Amino acid sequence: MxxxxxxxxxxxxxxxxxxxxxxxxxxILTHIAIGDANLSAVTPDPAVTxxxxxxxxxPIDSRSRDKTDPKITLLHATIPADVGGWWIYELGVIGHxxxxxxxxxxxxxxxxxxxxxxxxxxxxITHELTIPIIQSTDADLTxxxxxxxxxxxxxxxxxxxxxxxxxxxxxxxxxxSAAVAANGNLGxxxxxxxxxxxxxxxxxxxxxxLAPGKQYNEVGSxxxxxxxxxxxxxxxxxxxxxxxxxx
Numbered sequence: 282m283x284x285x286x287x288x289x290x291x292x293x294x295x296x297x298x299x300x301x302x303x304x305x306x307x308x309i310l311t312h313i314a315i316g317d318a319n320l321s322a323v324t325p326d327p328a329v330t331x332x333x334x335x336x337x338x339x340p341i342d343s344r345s346r347d348k349t350d351p352k353i354t355l356l357h358a359t360i361p362a363d364v365g366g367w368w369i370y371e372l373g374v375i376g377h378x379x380x381x382x383x384x385x386x387x388x389x390x391x392x393x394x395x396x397x398x399x400x401x402x403x404x405x406i407t408h409e410l411t412i413p414i415i416q417s418t419d420a421d422l423t424x425x426x427x428x429x430x431x432x433x434x435x436x437x438x439x440x441x442x443x444x445x446x447x448x449x450x451x452x453x454x455x456x457x458s459a460a461v462a463a464n465g466n467l468g469x470x471x472x473x474x475x476x477x478x479x480x481x482x483x484x485x486x487x488x489x490x491l492a493p494g495k496q497y498n499e500v501g502s503x504x505x506x507x508x509x510x511x512x513x514x515x516x517x518x519x520x521x522x523x524x525x526x527x528x
Contacts, residue, residue: 285391286390286391286392286393287325287390287413288325288374288388288389288390288412288413288414289325289326289327289388289389290327290387290388290414290415290416291327291328291329291330291385291386291387291388291389292327292328293330293385293386293387294374294376294385294386294387294388295327297376297377297378297385297387300378301378301379304378306378306379306380307378307379308376308377308378308379308387309376309377309378309379310341310356310374310375310376310387311340311341311375311376311377311384312338312339312340312341312358312374312375313338313341313358313372313373313374313375313410313412314332314335314338314372314373314374314375314386315335315336315337315338315339315360315367315369315371315372315410316332316333316334316335316336316369316370316371316372316373317334317336317367317368317369317370317371318332318333318334318370318371319333319334320368320370321333322391322394323370323371323391324391325389325390325391326389327389329386329389330385330386331373331386332371332373332386332389333370333371335373337360337364337367338375339358339359339360339410340358341356341357341374342357342359343357344357345357347413352415352416353413353414353415354413354414354415354416355411355412356374356411356412356413356414357409357410357411358409358410359407359408359409359410360397360407360408360409360410361407362400362406362407363399363400364397364399365396365397365398365399365406365408366397366398366399367396367397368395368396368397369392369394369395369396369397369408370391370392370394371389371390371391371392372389372390372391372392372410372412373386373387373388373389373390374386374387374388374389374412375387387414388412388414390412393487393488393489394489395408395489395490396492396495396496398492398495406490408490451472451473451525451526452523452524452525452526453469453470453472453473453523453524454521454522454523455470455521455522455523456519456520456521456522457516457517457518457519457520457522458518459518460515460516460517460518461512461515461516462515463512463513463514463515464511464512464513465511465512466500466509466510466511466512467497467509467510467511467512467516467522468508468509469508469509469510469524470524473508473526474506474507474508474526475499475506475507475526476504476505476506476507477499477500477501477502477503477504477505477506477507478499478503478504479504480493481526481527482499482510482524482525482527483524483525483526483527484497484510484522484523485522485523485524485525486516486521486522487520487521488521488523495513496512496513496514497511497512497513498510498511498513499511510524
């Protein structure tokens with residue numbers, strides 16, 4: 282089954298590759314653009330030349346090769362915890378020809394509806410972006426990394442795993458046996474509870490981290506133990522959730 286979230290090489294990106302081959306120059310990729318698409322879902326279209334509504338840009342942290350298909354290049358960028366306050370619906374890869382400054386939208390992708398929160402009430406959340414791209418030619422791709430970039434993707438994942446191992450009380454991944462309507466309660470798997478108001482819950486939906494107060498609410502009295510969460514959106518039967526409860 283094809284993924285509903287994907288990226289396409291734009292017509293402008295393909296033309297940029299063609300120019301690179303014709304002139305013997307490289308394609309320089311610099312940033313991942315982030316947009317809220319005016320709060321509407323988008324379908325990646327090669328004819329697109331700019332995001333519907335760009336809200337932020339991040340320098341590309343690194344790139345890697347897809348383990349199953351070496352023709353696919355994965356571009357990575359991390360949104361720091363102190364950046365946000367907007368929704369993510371669309372992404373774009375910004376590039377230019379080596380030796381020139383004119384930018385083009387090299388690739389365009391859709392993104393699952395996600396609200397990037399700012400630090401609040403002691404909660405800090407980073408968000409990692411990964412865009413898969415398939416070149417149309419053998420043009421040389423170069424990633425322009427910032428001189429003083431954010432933590433590298435590898436360092437970030439390693440540090441996160443070490444910190445997580447110190448603080449996690451319990452975690453579970455499960456799929457819904459029945460749909461849950463908006464404002465309905467999501468029952469947690471057997472043995473999973475949390476303390477209401479302790480800000481100890483990280484809830485993921487289809488792999489995306491949800492924002493407390495905007496996409497879900499804790500259920501129960503402050504300081505009491507709870508085994509359910511109120512969803513603020515509709516979730517279908519078979520949808521996957523993951524919860525992590527920390528100290």
